[in-house]
Amino acid sequence: MEKINSLQNAHVKAWKKLQTKKGRKQQGQYLLDGWHLVNEAVKAHVAIQTLLITAKQLATEPDLTHFPAVIEISDEVAKHISATVTPQGVFALATLPAAIEDLSQLDLTRPWLLLDNVQDPGNIGTMVRTADAAGFAGVAFGTGTVDIHQPKVERAMQGSQFHLQLISTDLDKLVDQLQAQGSPVYGSELNPQAARYLDIDAPASFGLIMGNEGNGMSRELLARTDQNLYIPIKGQAESLNVAVAAGVLMFGLYR
Amino acid sequence: MEKINSLQNAHVKAWKKLQTKKGRKQQGQYLLDGWHLVNEAVKAHVAIQTLLITAKQLATEPDLTHFPAVIEISDEVAKHISATVTPQGVFALATLPAAIEDLSQLDLTRPWLLLDNVQDPGNIGTMVRTADAAGFAGVAFGTGTVDIHQPKVERAMQGSQFHLQLISTDLDKLVDQLQAQGSPVYGSELNPQAARYLDIDAPASFGLIMGNEGNGMSRELLARTDQNLYIPIKGQAESLNVAVAAGVLMFGLYR
Numbered sequence: 001m002e003k004i005n006s007l008q009n010a011h012v013k014a015w016k017k018l019q020t021k022k023g024r025k026q027q028g029q030y031l032l033d034g035w036h037l038v039n040e041a042v043k044a045h046v047a048i049q050t051l052l053i054t055a056k057q058l059a060t061e062p063d064l065t066h067f068p069a070v071i072e073i074s075d076e077v078a079k080h081i082s083a084t085v086t087p088q089g090v091f092a093l094a095t096l097p098a099a100i101e102d103l104s105q106l107d108l109t110r111p112w113l114l115l116d117n118v119q120d121p122g123n124i125g126t127m128v129r130t131a132d133a134a135g136f137a138g139v140a141f142g143t144g145t146v147d148i149h150q151p152k153v154e155r156a157m158q159g160s161q162f163h164l165q166l167i168s169t170d171l172d173k174l175v176d177q178l179q180a181q182g183s184p185v186y187g188s189e190l191n192p193q194a195a196r197y198l199d200i201d202a203p204a205s206f207g208l209i210m211g212n213e214g215n216g217m218s219r220e221l222l223a224r225t226d227q228n229l230y231i232p233i234k235g236q237a238e239s240l241n242v243a244v245a246a247g248v249l250m251f252g253l254y255r
Numbered sequence: 256m257e258k259i260n261s262l263q264n265a266h267v268k269a270w271k272k273l274q275t276k277k278g279r280k281q282q283g284q285y286l287l288d289g290w291h292l293v294n295e296a297v298k299a300h301v302a303i304q305t306l307l308i309t310a311k312q313l314a315t316e317p318d319l320t321h322f323p324a325v326i327e328i329s330d331e332v333a334k335h336i337s338a339t340v341t342p343q344g345v346f347a348l349a350t351l352p353a354a355i356e357d358l359s360q361l362d363l364t365r366p367w368l369l370l371d372n373v374q375d376p377g378n379i380g381t382m383v384r385t386a387d388a389a390g391f392a393g394v395a396f397g398t399g400t401v402d403i404h405q406p407k408v409e410r411a412m413q414g415s416q417f418h419l420q421l422i423s424t425d426l427d428k429l430v431d432q433l434q435a436q437g438s439p440v441y442g443s444e445l446n447p448q449a450a451r452y453l454d455i456d457a458p459a460s461f462g463l464i465m466g467n468e469g470n471g472m473s474r475e476l477l478a479r480t481d482q483n484l485y486i487p488i489k490g491q492a493e494s495l496n497v498a499v500a501a502g503v504l505m506f507g508l509y510r
Contacts, residue, residue, distance in 0.1 A: 122377075126496045135489025163491040198510060231506065234390025236418040241381045244502035247495070251486065251503045255453060 044162030125156020138165030299417030380411020393420030
């Protein structure tokens with residue numbers, strides 16, 4: 001088995017660059033960090049090129065038959081290429097999927113969650129997990145939203161990234177596609193024209209847009225929605241966490 | 256105005272200890288970190304003893320009339336006593352409220368959220384904010400749950416801690432109190448006896464228990480619930496984030 005111990009190694013430098021969008025695009029790969037994600041990826045038949053593993057993890061005698069190549073790395077290398085402070089010591093190099101350009105390929109028979117300029121990887125991961133649990137068909141990462149394959153986003157999705165369709169797209173195009181087939185698109189911005197979410201009888205297919213943590217949805221996108229929804233606030237809280245609001249709306253609309 | 260610059264100062268050592276439950280109890284105080292929390296506390300008439308503020312914050316000429324005492328601190332002291340990496344440079348020393356021993360003093364005309372051994376300050380803060388927004392009367396921090404006045408919990412509550420009643424208690428006692436007045440107590444553990452939350456017609460007053468992130472509710476408490484509820488999972492996600500599940504249940508039960 002090949003062993004790599006030095007931070008000066010050219011492979012290590014390349015793996016480190018997978019933390020950036022530019023690096024992932026140039027190398028056509030992304031990094032999955034930790035056994036849970038790696039195992040979920042294997043189950044989902046994700047194309048994994050190489051497993052990187054520390055001696056300590058090798059000592060647990062894991063089943064390595066799923067991986068075309070395995071490289072042993074030092075603890076120092078593991079720490080260097082991970083986005084977490086205390087990595088488990090196992091990583092998969094997965095092939096970056098081709099971007100879906102033709103949105104008519106998407107499953108639009110069930111709802112979609114649209115993320116408009118959402119910034120926090122934890123919130124994004126939680127929303128993807130919740131969309132998975134609520135039976136949504138997919139999640140669209142709009143321009144300005146953190147990248148799907150950013151390591152912290154990948155970790156926060158906890159495997160749900162392999163259960164539904166995830167796309168990066170100009171959200172305008174997906175709104176076009178949904179509305180063209182008669183599926184309504186709902187916004188989530190508190191304004192005088194908004195309807196109480198419980199009063200909506202949503203069809204089997206719709207789009208739900210969640211906006212930026214501080215500033216909400218973009219004006220342009222809001223203007224294109226069929227209906228804007230609000231969650232009635234009874235207490236004195238100024239707002240809900242965006243992932244909690246998304247959960248209440250997803251489960252409330254799609255029962 | 257008194258100025259304190261040294262980490263060796265006895266006051267600074269005492270403030271640092273407010274990060275621990277023992278330190279808060281011994282000194283009868285807790286720390287509120289950042290303008291947002293301090294201003295919310297002032298609005299809510301929380302008993303603040305002293306404001307600690309850096310020169311940089313003083314230069315913005317804030318209104319200091321609300322504070323019985325003001326001490327200028329160095330950036331170094333601010334960093335030392337804060338639980339965050341980049342503190343704003345303003346803290347309030349607030350009086351630790353007396354523990355509520357007599358639960359009959361609580362407002363039990365509206366719902367209560369009960370936290371059974373919940374560990375993550377972010378999750379706890381988000382649940383308190385959501386309970387506030389959903390119009391709950393209060394949140395009970397059970398034995399094993401992180402302390403109400405832990406600095407990270409205080410920050411994550413974002414001011415909602417001043418909008419509803421928060422108590423630390425043996426949850427058994429609150430279950431007694433609720434059930435004695437005929438209010439049902441709902442669990443949130445997936446098991447064969449669980450009812451779908453949407454099928455429940457909850458009264459104006461009830462208790463909802465959320466359990467530990469990994470292990471769920473304690474057996475003993477689960478046995479005492481009137482009904483155990485589940486959120487139907489349609490996709491392949493293994494579970495929901497505890498704060499999202501709490502949001503779906505709170506808004507679903509109390510409309």
